[in-house]
Amino acid sequence: MRIGLLTEGGYPYATGESRLWCDRLVRGLAQHEFDIYALSRSARQENGGRLPLPPQVRGVRTASPWAPASDRRGRPRRYGRRERRRFTTHVTQLAAAVCGTDAGLADEAFAEGLYGLAELGREHGGLHAALRSETTVRALESACRAPGARRSLHGATVPDYLVFADRLERALRPLSLDWYGAEDGLGAVDLCHAASGGPAALPGLLAKRFFGVPLLVTEYGVHLRAHYLAAADAPLSAPVRALLAAFHGCLATEVYRQAAVITPGNTHARRWQERCGADRAKVRTVYPGLEAEQFAAVGDGDDGGDPHTLVWVGRIEPAKDLVGLLHAFAEVRKAEPHARLRLLSVPRHEPGTATYLAHCQALAAQLFPDEAADAHAVGDNPVSFEEVGGPYAPGLADAYAAGAVVVLSSVVEGFPVGLVEAMLCGRATVSTDVGAVVEVIGGTGLVVPPRNPRALADACLALLRDPERRSRLGAAARARALELFTVEQNLAAFRDIYLQLISHAPVRRPAECVGADGRPLPFAHPAEAYLPGHWTRRDDGCRVSRGAAGGAASGTGPSGRGTTPLWAEQRGDADPGAVSGAVLGTVPGVGAGSGVGAVAGKGHGDA
Structure with missing residues (x-):
């Protein structure tokens, strides 16, 4: 199957939220071919280079919506x-x-x-x-x-x-791209898989409109929701914000209406999609898959970590509400003087990150004046700010292994990947009730209201003081994560969806095999045409078998009966008996030279 993978701001580049799951998808479904059509985020992202691509990726086409527009096809700019x-x-x-x-x-x-x-x-x-x-x-x-x-x-x-x-x-830039060729573009793929319901899905809409290619839309973070959150900080007037919100809402509705299947990453995303008009019959939740192996050592053979340490892992940004977490830890410290908090952040150089980090460090120094919170060292400091993945920094699994309880304090969250990582490490968790947290936790951790430091502190104290409960919750969390949130279950789900879509919308064939009403002609492609082997395409558009089935297709295989190639039968130019004998002579279980060709072509056999 040939898949057109449509991405925006992520894969195949080295940065972007969709990078990891798209890469795992492409590598995990090696039996399919992928054509990648990417909308890049910035010149910096493009200059950062692409990830190494596996051989099943046929090619990559990139468009730059951020760059000045130009008509690359040389067509007139002025309309008549x-x-x-x-x-x-x-x-x-x-x-x-x-x-x-x-x-x-x-x-x-x-x-x-x-x-x-x-x-x-x-x-x-x-x-x-x-x-x-x-x-x-x-x-x-x-x-x-x-x-x-x-x-x-x-x-x-x-x-x-x-x-x-x-x-x-800029949002409609995909309408002007040269991606819609019938032979070398989206018209030649069997399925379009969009990694977002926003502008990335526009090429998929046009492929369906122009060529009838089915569209699959996957959203682990709903594009419309992300737009609403980003618009709050954008320096735009109220009318412009309203116009952009309305446009993206209309676009999301049309994408969901035209998609054959929609796969949200959680129920939270699913509710957003249904609110925008997605048909429930089309929606199928597919959880993101994480590599469980990298956390196996911690999850299976760990002693539970430092029983006095709380761990937070994530990106430093206001949505994570580290200010509320520091105030909560101040209450924990009063009740448990030996408690410590380790804040381990993923390196991220974006506007505002350094400012927010400095604000949190200043707050920690203010809350614990007698125990200055150093920016790097742990020592005897109750609060430490560290990075994950540096040359002298702990790895991701080691970060979760450092403490007995993992805390998530966000006020805005989509799918909490860090929470799943903590579950794979067998850690008890305390989380705020935002996004898909409750769905992910499923009763294996404590959940408190967001923006409530007192409730967050009480939940942390309850687990710090009860090691048996921590152990039970950690074991249950790991079992749940291994069942629902691994790469294997993610790939199995998409493998089934691909086959389901193709079964309802078969691979498109040459025009000679389609009736006047646009429907495929019955028996236009006999079953013999689908023998296993390597395939190529003739100039007339019909497929010819090579390799394992090459002899049968050309009539020179072990049966030795036919001399006419298989594609001739489809065009009515050959004796069907001779061709059928040539093909069936190589089918396993029938036996080469067993006389099947004679039976099919001459009415008798010597088997």
């Missing part, structure tokens, strides 16, 4: 009168969908506008320039001032329209 009229119609439909409040009409108008623009860009190019033109600005202005427009858009001004038109063009 007819093209301008088409563009105006479709961009007006898109603007009306984004600005309107009627969800039913908005979904229909968005789909018509989106696919209309895609067809225009495919035929004439120049879409990126048109989306930044005055026509787009006028369409947005009319839609924002029309009756029934969203209230938040009534105060929009021309600068707001210009900013949104720029963001819109």
